[in-house]
Amino acid sequence: MPGGHKGRVTPKALEYLKEVVKYGFGNSTGNGMVAKFEKAFAERFGVPYAIAFFNGTTTMHACLAAAGVKPGDEVIVPPLTYAATSFAVMHQGAVPVFADVDEKTFNISPESIRARITPLTRAIIPVGLYGLSADLDPIMEIAARHNLAVIEDNAQCVLGQYKGRLAGTNGHMASFSLQASKHLTSGEGGVVLTKDEKLATGIRKFGCFGYHTVSSGTGGTMCKEDRGHPTSIRHDSLGWNYRMSSLQAAVALEQVERIDELVGLRIKCAEIFAEAVKGCAWLVPQYTPPDCVNSCWTFVCRLDTEKAGCTWDEFRNMFFSLGGDFVYGAWRLTYNEPVFQERKFLGGNFPIDSEIYKGKKQVYKPGLCPVAEAIQPKLLQFKTNYYKLDRAAQQAKILAKTIKKISRG
């Protein structure tokens, strides 16, 4: 099929899907596919609790709720990320406070986090940007000192390693996405990891209508005797339906069974691209500290436009004209999106400009995060989702040619 991703999902997924369809869909029973996915994911990370979700934004909403984040609290997030990170905060009625990023790793800076702490801060969401874990040791130290929850947003960081430890095992909770662009996919999907039984229960309950019967482990919502009885209590807390479907879980299970292969392919593609930019003084890859493993959701470089003597657009046009299939720019910094600039929040201004928020007025304007502002327009994200390495090699050749042409002027 033209434009398809052959090799991304194998026929094993069809087998699992068939199992789900054959079993049918019971209202409160299933064939256990979601539980199988959760078990496989938890085991690969060596963490006791994995909780499957519909996507990798609802995951973070549930983590914030389970951590006790309330309307009017503050949560520290980076601005250089997909908007889902701060949107999850706002959907909990909390206020995103943007901390600046490190100029080499592009990840949230612990120093900037320190400077943003106030008596209202309740949580931090460090993002593992482009496949590289944030610098979590100092972040966990800050969190311990101020009694804050840390939720790793690892939508882009699957099997990344931080000081020899898997990303997703360092914060109090970690969120992953299985949206179509990610390392593993089920079309849409998400999953949370935590080692904490109480948080696991809170997270699962929040994603399952606040059923009082739901606990940290997998399983149905109510026992047979309680189900359908007119006096039955169902909900002892507020929640949403954020559950992963068994159809998603069937594909997600096939993906987690191939997690090392799928992540390994992205890393190999990135290595091929890295070879092409080696020695180029004006195309500088994201810095991966020696004690970390970057899981290479993309291969990203910072274009030094002055040294290159060309603009971002000129670079991209040259890459395209030589046969480059695609290269992405970074998302606008979240606070530069119209939703923040025009303050189009819940019901107009909630919570940021409402009475419930007792903090300093948040001003979302240039100068808030100067390092992120300098980096964002210069980033070039090269694809690593080639499921055939010769395709990556061909694209890397085109990148090398682009560099040569631009260097010659």
Ligand SMILES: Cc1ncc(COP(=O)(O)O)c(C=O)c1O
């Ligand atoms: C860093 C980051 N966080 C969260 C998300 C949201 O995940 P989802 O689309 O599964 O809700 C994404 C991407 O989609 C992302 O890149």
